[in-house]
Amino acid sequence: MAITVVGSVAFDSIETPAGRRERCLGGAATYFSLAASYFTSVRVIAVVGEDFSAEQQSVFDARRIDTQGIERSSGKSFFWEGSYLENLNEAKTHNTELNVFGSFQPKIPDAYRDSEFLFLANIDPVLQKRVREAMPHAKLVAGDTMNYWIKDHRDALKQVLKGLDILLINDTETRMLAGNNNLVQAARGVLDMGPRMLVVKHGEYGATAFYGKSPNGFGAKTFRAPALPLEEVIDPTGAGDSFAGGFFGYLASQKELTPGTFRRAMFYGSVMGSFAVERFGTERLQQLSRETIDERFAMFRELTHLD
Amino acid sequence: MAITVVGSVAFDSIETPAGRRERCLGGAATYFSLAASYFTSVRVIAVVGEDFSAEQQSVFDARRIDTQGIERSSGKSFFWEGSYLENLNEAKTHNTELNVFGSFQPKIPDAYRDSEFLFLANIDPVLQKRVREAMPHAKLVAGDTMNYWIKDHRDALKQVLKGLDILLINDTETRMLAGNNNLVQAARGVLDMGPRMLVVKHGEYGATAFYGKSPNGFGAKTFRAPALPLEEVIDPTGAGDSFAGGFFGYLASQKELTPGTFRRAMFYGSVMGSFAVERFGTERLQQLSRETIDERFAMFRELTHLD
Numbered sequence: 001m002a003i004t005v006v007g008s009v010a011f012d013s014i015e016t017p018a019g020r021r022e023r024c025l026g027g028a029a030t031y032f033s034l035a036a037s038y039f040t041s042v043r044v045i046a047v048v049g050e051d052f053s054a055e056q057q058s059v060f061d062a063r064r065i066d067t068q069g070i071e072r073s074s075g076k077s078f079f080w081e082g083s084y085l086e087n088l089n090e091a092k093t094h095n096t097e098l099n100v101f102g103s104f105q106p107k108i109p110d111a112y113r114d115s116e117f118l119f120l121a122n123i124d125p126v127l128q129k130r131v132r133e134a135m136p137h138a139k140l141v142a143g144d145t146m147n148y149w150i151k152d153h154r155d156a157l158k159q160v161l162k163g164l165d166i167l168l169i170n171d172t173e174t175r176m177l178a179g180n181n182n183l184v185q186a187a188r189g190v191l192d193m194g195p196r197m198l199v200v201k202h203g204e205y206g207a208t209a210f211y212g213k214s215p216n217g218f219g220a221k222t223f224r225a226p227a228l229p230l231e232e233v234i235d236p237t238g239a240g241d242s243f244a245g246g247f248f249g250y251l252a253s254q255k256e257l258t259p260g261t262f263r264r265a266m267f268y269g270s271v272m273g274s275f276a277v278e279r280f281g282t283e284r285l286q287q288l289s290r291e292t293i294d295e296r297f298a299m300f301r302e303l304t305h306l307d
Numbered sequence: 308m309a310i311t312v313v314g315s316v317a318f319d320s321i322e323t324p325a326g327r328r329e330r331c332l333g334g335a336a337t338y339f340s341l342a343a344s345y346f347t348s349v350r351v352i353a354v355v356g357e358d359f360s361a362e363q364q365s366v367f368d369a370r371r372i373d374t375q376g377i378e379r380s381s382g383k384s385f386f387w388e389g390s391y392l393e394n395l396n397e398a399k400t401h402n403t404e405l406n407v408f409g410s411f412q413p414k415i416p417d418a419y420r421d422s423e424f425l426f427l428a429n430i431d432p433v434l435q436k437r438v439r440e441a442m443p444h445a446k447l448v449a450g451d452t453m454n455y456w457i458k459d460h461r462d463a464l465k466q467v468l469k470g471l472d473i474l475l476i477n478d479t480e481t482r483m484l485a486g487n488n489n490l491v492q493a494a495r496g497v498l499d500m501g502p503r504m505l506v507v508k509h510g511e512y513g514a515t516a517f518y519g520k521s522p523n524g525f526g527a528k529t530f531r532a533p534a535l536p537l538e539e540v541i542d543p544t545g546a547g548d549s550f551a552g553g554f555f556g557y558l559a560s561q562k563e564l565t566p567g568t569f570r571r572a573m574f575y576g577s578v579m580g581s582f583a584v585e586r587f588g589t590e591r592l593q594q595l596s597r598e599t600i601d602e603r604f605a606m607f608r609e610l611t612h613l614d
Contacts, residue, residue: 184538205512
């Protein structure tokens with residue numbers, strides 16, 4: 001099944017202990033769609049400026065990603081500059097220029113409207129809601145958000161959460177959204193806001209899915225996927241979006257959504273996140289094969305399974 | 308097989324968001340031996356003062372722990388006072404009184420000398436080394452240490468590491484010991500110092516074992532055990548020592564040490580750590596049964612396994 005994703009396509013200037021890159025192709029929708037493209041067909045809704053050239057277009061084309069929903073606008077693309085010099089787990093933002101993204105009004109090509117899988121990457125919840133409503137055939141809707149929307153646009157965000165099947169956010173965002181420092185209690189609080197499943201991304205410690213009610217007294221049911229302990233993290237940018245792409249891409253590729261499907265999806269999410277950080281920007285995500293991905297999936301199983 | 312453990316038996320005054328307890332029974336050797344006692348017989352080497360009464364003795368007796376190696380000295384027992392009000396993952400120490408522990412000279416009862424499993428809990432590495440040398444029959448030796456010894460007693464600690472089969476420490480200690488911020492590189496650095504296996508405890512994110520050399524280019528081989536996402540952490544004190552007790556206790560209970568044995572030991576470590584934090588002090592560890600433990604083991608498998 002095809003996934004439609006709405007989110008940012010951007011340029012990033014990134015500094016990490018491994019070096020510096022100027023104006024890499026980036027943005028949540030970019031990382032998401034590259035990661036998901038190894039599992040299913042992907043359609044992108046975004047806006048870019050005149051600086052988005054054939055070079056960037058070719059990255060999407062090489063992965064057969066449908067870009068007719070990427071609007072070309074006059075002006076410059078979204079630009080972000082950040083560094084991870086002190087802490088690989090948390091970016092320090094030096095500069096954000098919204099540019100054409102500041103007045104983004106998602107336009108959905110007719111060819112996208114039959115998508116049964118919809119991913120609302122981290123953008124203004126008002127836009128997330130509008131896209132959700134314009135895609136009535138979506139049978140599984142997942143999304144992301146960030147501290148900015150949680151803090152200052154809570155009412156709009158809550159409207160989005162009501163229509164989400166799966167929310168993917170990190171530890172800090174989960175605690176902030178629920179106003180509770182205990183992760184399990186916070187997760188239950190978030191589930192009460194609407195999503196049927198919450199996937200909390202723990203960075204180098206993997207991710208935990210919370211869903212339903214547990215019979216064992218531990219609140220929501222849980223499943224934990226590991227992250228690979230990595231010898232070298234070159235650039236953490238996009239790891240969370242790549243997790244989401246692997247997770248949702250695998251789900252969309254499956255005929256049936258069973259508890260086992262969701263568990264494997266969690267592992268594929270971790271796998272794609274682990275590839276993303278091995279090179280700057282989207283470099284590693286451009287060069288994978290399903291065989292390489294499945295080898296790492298097997299390594300993750302070996303890393304965590306008793307037998 | 309019996310385990311001999313050398314370490315602290317102490318009184319702790321603890322404040323957490325869940326409340327405050329004065330002078331609970333504590334100390335690394337206490338938590339370790341209670342946790343290990345559900346798997347095998349345990350012998351303790353420690354020193355206590357006149358304040359160690361029949362009440363504390365009965366805690367060990369109820370779990371059939373051999374305490375003939377606990378020396379009664381004139382003076383007061385080791386006392387620690389700390390809180391976790393801001394951060395459940397890191398204790399803030401308000402007061403440490405070494406008391407009789409300050410001049411601790413471990414004395415090994417003859418009945419202990421045939422122990423094939425030896426655990427050197429976090430004490431002065433000079434004493435760890437002396438106990439190791441006095442126990443030549445120990446075929447598997449594991450140990451713990453802390454930032455204080457890593458920073459200011461590095462040479463003595465390095466002598467201990469050469470004689471260790473397994474070192475169990477946390478993320479920060481691993482990075483500090485190796486002088487490397489990347490956990491995988493740091494783990495390899497620590498393995499180069501002598502231990503055949505390094506178990507890094509990640510608190511609420513579980514633990515990772517590093518051992519041997521990996522053929523897949525990721526440095527040392529790894530195995531990751533989860534921690535249970537807990538709805539309520541009452542008191543984190545002793546979680547790491549309880550992990551060590553479950554881990555080493557299970558190993559000592561097995562006829563053969565295979566890769567599968569070590570994996571299950573990692574899970575039992577996480578299981579015992581998860582029980583420890585459910586009540587203040589050693590309260591929860593006193594009241595378990597092997598059945599309750601194995602139920603949680605099954606829950607941990609369910610939490611992490613694909614099928």
